[in-house]
Amino acid sequence: MQDAGYKKRMVVLAAQLACAAGLFISPALAGGPGSSAAAFLKFAPSPRATAMGESYASVTEDAYAAYWNPAGLANVEQAEVAVTYNDSFGEVTHQYLSAAFPLSYGSTLDINITRLTVAPFQGYDAVGRNTTKVQSSDMAIGVAYGRTIVKDEIERPVINVGANLKTINETLNNVSANALAADLGAVYYLRPANYWLSKVQAQEYRFALTVRNLGSGLKYDKVTSPLPTSVTLGSSWLSHPYGSATLILSMDHTIANDEKYSVSLGAEYQAFQLLSFRAGFKSGQAIGSGARFGVGFRLSFADLDYSMSPFGDLGAMHKVGMTVKFGKSFARAPLAGRSQRVEKARLISTKARIEKLDLFANDFIRLAKIDLENRQYVSADANLNKAFNLEPGLRNGEWGERQTRLAAIVKELRLKDTPKLKEIFLRDNEQSNVASEAVMAYVNGADLKAFLLSHAALGADPRGEPVFEDLMLTMGRLTRNSVRRDEVLSRAALVKEKLRRSAKYFYVQQFTLAVKECEEAVLLDEWNAVAWTRLGSAYFMLGDKDKTKKAYLKALELNPDDHVTRKFAETQGWK
Numbered sequence: 001m002q003d004a005g006y007k008k009r010m011v012v013l014a015a016q017l018a019c020a021a022g023l024f025i026s027p028a029l030a031g032g033p034g035s036s037a038a039a040f041l042k043f044a045p046s047p048r049a050t051a052m053g054e055s056y057a058s059v060t061e062d063a064y065a066a067y068w069n070p071a072g073l074a075n076v077e078q079a080e081v082a083v084t085y086n087d088s089f090g091e092v093t094h095q096y097l098s099a100a101f102p103l104s105y106g107s108t109l110d111i112n113i114t115r116l117t118v119a120p121f122q123g124y125d126a127v128g129r130n131t132t133k134v135q136s137s138d139m140a141i142g143v144a145y146g147r148t149i150v151k152d153e154i155e156r157p158v159i160n161v162g163a164n165l166k167t168i169n170e171t172l173n174n175v176s177a178n179a180l181a182a183d184l185g186a187v188y189y190l191r192p193a194n195y196w197l198s199k200v201q202a203q204e205y206r207f208a209l210t211v212r213n214l215g216s217g218l219k220y221d222k223v224t225s226p227l228p229t230s231v232t233l234g235s236s237w238l239s240h241p242y243g244s245a246t247l248i249l250s251m252d253h254t255i256a257n258d259e260k261y262s263v264s265l266g267a268e269y270q271a272f273q274l275l276s277f278r279a280g281f282k283s284g285q286a287i288g289s290g291a292r293f294g295v296g297f298r299l300s301f302a303d304l305d306y307s308m309s310p311f312g313d314l315g316a317m318h319k320v321g322m323t324v325k326f327g328k329s330f331a332r333a334p335l336a337g338r339s340q341r342v343e344k345a346r347l348i349s350t351k352a353r354i355e356k357l358d359l360f361a362n363d364f365i366r367l368a369k370i371d372l373e374n375r376q377y378v379s380a381d382a383n384l385n386k387a388f389n390l391e392p393g394l395r396n397g398e399w400g401e402r403q404t405r406l407a408a409i410v411k412e413l414r415l416k417d418t419p420k421l422k423e424i425f426l427r428d429n430e431q432s433n434v435a436s437e438a439v440m441a442y443v444n445g446a447d448l449k450a451f452l453l454s455h456a457a458l459g460a461d462p463r464g465e466p467v468f469e470d471l472m473l474t475m476g477r478l479t480r481n482s483v484r485r486d487e488v489l490s491r492a493a494l495v496k497e498k499l500r501r502s503a504k505y506f507y508v509q510q511f512t513l514a515v516k517e518c519e520e521a522v523l524l525d526e527w528n529a530v531a532w533t534r535l536g537s538a539y540f541m542l543g544d545k546d547k548t549k550k551a552y553l554k555a556l557e558l559n560p561d562d563h564v565t566r567k568f569a570e571t572q573g574w575k
Contacts, residue, residue, distance in 0.1 A: 058235055156189070185209065213227040
């Protein structure tokens with residue numbers, strides 16, 4: 001009986017040593033062998049992650065996230081299956097399979113399997129004599145879930161959380177041990193309005209926290225060994241420096257119960273949305289430099305990845321992985337329903353990243369338009385700045401000029417610093433409505449119209465809120481016009497005064513001045529048929545038939561019953 005018990009303990013010890021041998025092949029070799037069980041859980045899947053020095057906690061957003069950080073699963077937009085095969089040293093092979101299924105945008109379920117096998121090795125009895133070959137295998141089966149719990153204005157993730165629950169089994173011949181464990185993770189996404197590299201597009205900062213292998217230990221006979229529990233704090237910087245190119249820099253800090261503190265650094269440059277080059281470094285490796293290298297090739301339906309890790313005299317470890325995508329995309333084009341990015345992708349490259357930039361930039365433009373319509377000028381200015389940070393080229397277009405003008409108004413009127421002023425513009429009365437028209441006219445480049453409307457806004461109630469006086473003075477400065485105190489009248493009264501002056505100038509044959517007054521009248525009230533008729537008459541007296549025709553036809557459009565103007569237009573052949 002004592003001999004049988006001794007044999008059993010020897011088998012148990014052999015099992016523990018076989019599992020601990022994984023540390024020798026694992027990328028991190030600084031820990032003490034035997035200090036934890038289930039060392040196969042430290043075999044890192046994903047050649048992409050390995051090539052980036054295993055600094056992947058804040059980068060992962062694919063099916064491999066079940067291992068690296070379950071929170072990253074929330075960013076999976078399309079069902080995908082990821083497979084890694086690692087033919088390691090000493091006839092040890094590691095396989096990893098993960099299948100992620102988005103339930104909706106920002107909510108993904110995953111099933112994952114980790115398996116480590118060792119080629120049959122020679123067994124020995126209690127006195128050291130050869131016995132039969134010993135079979136050994138390790139396996140973990142997990143179910144993971146990632147969810148976005150906070151989103152920004154256009155439904156991009158701000159905070160993701162996730163968990164992976166798994167059952168662990170180690171077997172050595174007829175001896176086995178089981179355990180339950182969990183991996184927990186969270187990711188925070190930061191997209192500031194201004195970046196330290198202002199000309200680099202769509203910069204994004206990510207911060208992640210991951211706790212792996214929390215759970216019961218593996219018990220062989222009466223000996224229980226803890227799982228290789230670790231805590232990782234990760235950060236990364238993602239940007240698009242040159243058009244469709246993507247650059248990622250990442251760093252992870254890890255503390256484990258069976259290893260010293262380690263730091264991982266990684267970089268990835270993706271060109272043409274097709275080919276990726278990766279490099280990384282992981283500290284604490286006892287054999288080899290700790291350097292990592294790899295490449296990736298992205299197709300419309302699959303990602304192919306390869307990594308190489310030098311281990312000194314032992315040679316290099318090579319990993320090959322594939323991620324296959326299928327089914328419909330659950331990604332949403334914010335404010336516009338379901339996205340069609342993936343379905344429309346070409347075979348050679350999805351271009352999903354650059355299309356995201358365009359979509360998000362345009363979505364912020366749309367949000368700015370809505371804000372302007374709702375008189376939310378501060379918010380509109382902020383959204384335009386976000387659009388320009390995503391796509392700097394937009395600043396050179398029409399919205400760049402509009403944002404410059406809008407920012408000037410927000411600054412001059414101190415709208416950002418005085419919430420009460422923003423509320424005044426929201427009022428539904430003549431003064432606030434005309435003032436809002438003045439702001440929009442200036443934003444759209446109609447300087448004279450904005451200048452005149454600012455007078456009409458103050459004229460609606462000269463004893464009203466001081467902001468309307470400030471608006472008139474601001475418009476004077478911005479448009480480089482002198483304030484006309486005699487024209488501080490309501491819109492209707494000001495139009496009437498303009499028409500009175502035009503008639504006066506017409507009768508004394510000062511037609512140029514008559515045109516000026518009529519042009520300003522139609523700027524204030526473009527639906528005034530009388531103003532258009534008088535403007536046409538003044539143009540006619542100046543001999544400008546093209547402008548005369550345009551003004552008369554506009555007058556007839558507004559007042560079809562003006563028989564005098566109609567008869568004149570017919571004699572000119574305009575009707």
